[in-house]
Amino acid sequence: MRNLIAVKNVSKTYKTDSDKKFKAVDNMSFNVEETSCFGFLGPNGAGKTTMMKMMYSRLERDVNVDSIIDVFGFDPTKNPLKIKFASGVVPQEDNLDEEINVFQNLLIYSKFHGMSKRDAGKRIDELLEFMELSEKKRVDVRTLSGGMKRRLIIVRALLHKPRLLILDEPTTGLDPQVRHTIWNKLRELKENGTTILLTTHYMDEAYQMCDNIIIMNKGKKIIEGSPKVLLRNNLEKYVLELIKVEKNLLARLDIDKKFVREDNIHKPLCLYSNNFDVLRKIADALQNGEHYLRRTNLEDLFMKLTGRSLNEFQ
């Protein structure tokens, strides 16, 4: 499939208040295929939002001769309007105009894309229905719930029929019903040919939604690929979490260390294995203490790659 976005050797350095320099994005390179969903994962402060903002020309990347950002053939530094005109953006914060109603918010925004009032009116009705907000059309934004505001911002981003939808943590702080609704709608958009770029902290979101993901840490790309393949290639199938650590457990049960990988740096103690029966045997033999035996998921991989302790931004 054709690449819609190409990013090569892109960095972003901020000057902090004390005139120190801080590299938020460090030499990132990746491609995004057309009509795919591409996800950025990483702890707070990893540089996900900065990376996205450079793509839609909200931030300027560091000057560097061999750094490239190409979004449908345009460079955000040179042709910001061409990119913005074909992209819809859902920023991290809810920044609707609170004093005016849903329809007025959308009408004002449609003018930023040069839409006529008639086209905008029709499109607004369509999209409010799509996002299940039709009955809120004349309601003041300040009275909407968090989930409704989030959906409204997605409507706002879709007004001008963008080819590319950029979502910065679209479901943070929302309840499971709203999250699943948003996921379904995003899938529908993708099927209709929209390319989706998203950042998220929810591993299940990334796993369910994304064809490809990048895990970032401290501004750098750590790993890239399809979530299913990444999981299969980089982590055992099962994990046993033990809350109370028992010394020499494996030796006592006479279990060969080549079947089980022990991660004992942090609590809880995690035993990873591709062999379910081995972990089952350990779990059964535990005299006391809670345990949890399950399939490994993207979160385990994420923790393995980005560490369990907090960084200075978290």
Place this chain on the structure above:
Amino acid sequence: MNFNSLDTVQPKIFLRLYSVWYRHFRVYTKNIVSNGIPPFIKPLIFLAGMGLGLGGYILDIENMSYIQYLAIGLPLSSAVFAATFECSIGTFIRLEFAKTYDSMLTGSLSIENLFIGEIIWAGTKSAFYLSAVLFVLLVCHVIPMKATILFTPAIGFIVGVMFAPLSLIFMSFVKSINTLDFYLTGMIMPMLMFSGIIFPIANLPKWMQVIIEIFPLVHAVNIERALCTSSFMVSLIWDLMYCVIFTLVATYIAVRRIKKRLMY
């Protein structure tokens, strides 16, 4: 439903500037009662204070009563405040708290479009403020009606587009909203005091007059006084040129500064 076809044409520059103006206009007029009435009340308070109080103690200035002299200057101070607040505190709130610009800049707008549109809106607001104050003063016969007075809203607009970028430049350096007080007391208050609004500057020491000439407000005051009294001098061409050049230079610097703050 069709999600993915570009069947609209990318908006031209005029439409982009208008869309910014329209956003500010709609949000401002949403609360038209609370937003629109104060400019009409201000001159009434002034009239009460001057007419009943202070005015009687002060001698005539430039062949008119002091209250009339001051009344001609008063609409300009309203225009100055309208643009100054819009583009200092207003801009700071939109930038840091409401995150309005983050949402606007996801539309088909460049940073240049956004802030030039905002400056034009500030000009409109200043024109409205000036007109409202002048209207009350005319209705109350404080200022005699002259045909040329009908052109004064244009001066309101000019004051707006001069003070909006000036405020944006200061705002671009500000990290905390409290710092804006330096600008209001250090820059705006002296200008309002020493630009021929409250008293003529002709009697001030020469060196002070030279400094005053550098600042924008005195030139707008000269034009406004000429329009209100229908007495014109050749030097007004210089005043008008100053206003135009100041607006262009200040806008250029303001947009550059803001762009640096937003994008780097």
